[in-house]
Amino acid sequence: MVLNYIWIAFFVLAFIMALIKVLGYIFRDYLVQFGWQFGIDDLNIFSAMVQSTFDMAATSVTISIGLIGAMALWLGLMKIGEDGGAISILSRIVSPFFGALFPEVPKNHPALGSILMNFSANMLGLDNAATPLGLKAMNELQSINPQPDTASNAQIMFLVLNASGLTIIPVSIMAIRAANGSLNPSEVFIPILITTFSSTLAGLIAVAVYQKINLLKPVVLAYLLGAISLIGLLIWYFVSLPQDKIGGASSLLGNSIIFTIIIAFILLALRKRINIFESFIEGAKGGFDVAVKIIPYLVAMLVAIGVFRASGAMNLVMDLIRSLFEGINYMLTALGSETVINTKFVEALPVAIMKPLSGSGARGLMVDAMKTYGADSFIGNLSATLQGATETTFYVIAVYYGAVAVKKTRYTVPCALIADIVGVVVGVIVAFIFFT
Helix, strand or coil, rough: CCHHHHHHHHHHHHHHHHHHHHHHHHHHHHHHCCCCCCHHHHCCHHHHHHHHHHHHHHHHHHHHHHHHHHHHHHHHHHHHHHCCCCCCCCCCCCHHHHHHHHCCCCCHHHHHHHHHHHHHHHHHCHHHHHHHHHHHHHHHHCCCCCCCEEHHHHHHHHHHHCCCCCCCCCCCHHHHHHHHCCCCCCHHHHHHHHHHHHHHHHHHHHHHHCCCCCCHHHHHHHHHHHHHHHHHHHHHHHHHHHHHHHHHHHHHHHHHHHHHHHHHHHHHHHCCCCCCCHHHHHCCCHHHHHHCCCCHHHHHHHHHHHHHHHCHHHHHHHHHHHHHHHHHHHHHCCCCCCCCHHHHHHHHHHHHHHCCHHHHHHHHHHHHHHHHHCCCCHHHHHHHHHHHCCCCHHHHHHHHHHHHCEECCCCCHHHHHHHHHHHHHHHHHHHHHHCC
């Protein structure tokens, strides 16, 4: 229901914004005396918005077509893992922890192994592998969902944790920083790790409150402390490396882990005398069906986001935020306070606001910030940190729920946005600590 209102709001706010711009252009000679200026672009705003609907619809199909190959590959590999018993082994490893977080899922259910694989791919920064594995997990969770059109508790927990974007190795962000002239591309590694862990923890707590899950159980605390220790060891390892070696080491680690898992799947299936090739083909057949199924949901969400951006509403939001902090500082100064809010972080907020809506849009804003202020500037570093802080929340919701035809998302959006907000707040705080 929340997603429905947000989707409507994108169109309504875009229409109001466009109407204001057109009327502003018509009465531009009168309004100029108040300092309001309107140009020919404002008159053509409806054309730009309509064009964006076609562009984003085409983009949606392009994304879906691009997913077919990845979906076929990873669904085929997961089928080998299932037949060979690898998924069952993974399920048993995480069963105590996931049993507390996903009490509705039967013990050692294949969905638990798929969830673990998805989280692992996300943490390693392997997006091409993470999405197919996530869709596989959603389909398996849907198979035990008593109300197919309504998100189950397990699906909500999985999706919010997925959308919180926990990333241990932000390979793509470091590569973009290097391409934009950063002298130290890996400088954002630890800030991103701290920020994404905070957003994931916030998402976990938010869902746990809704679902009345006790996170203070010894088994939950043991796994969480283990995860924190592992992250700490990774931080120590990467910090000990020379700066020019971190990018290569992180790429090697991530990709070698994934390929090792593939080999393990194949060897376990070979041990069970499974016809591995036929098993792969059987699993891969579902790739096309899943990719096609998400097209309507992807078109709906991306078109709405595209219209909102094309109308200029996003720029207005940024102006309002900037004015808000300037107003707060003015009040503090008027009250005689010597302490004011350092507002330089506001220039990086477009990335934070865009990220839940569009990953490519946020990436473009991050690159723009690097080119404008410098890749190693405070704004450049903060933009990269915010880019890695969370996932593309609404894209994830549209694709994952669309793949299983879930229409009622319940409290998914509020919990996911809580994780996003915490990620942004922590990201700004961490940036001031690390980069000033």
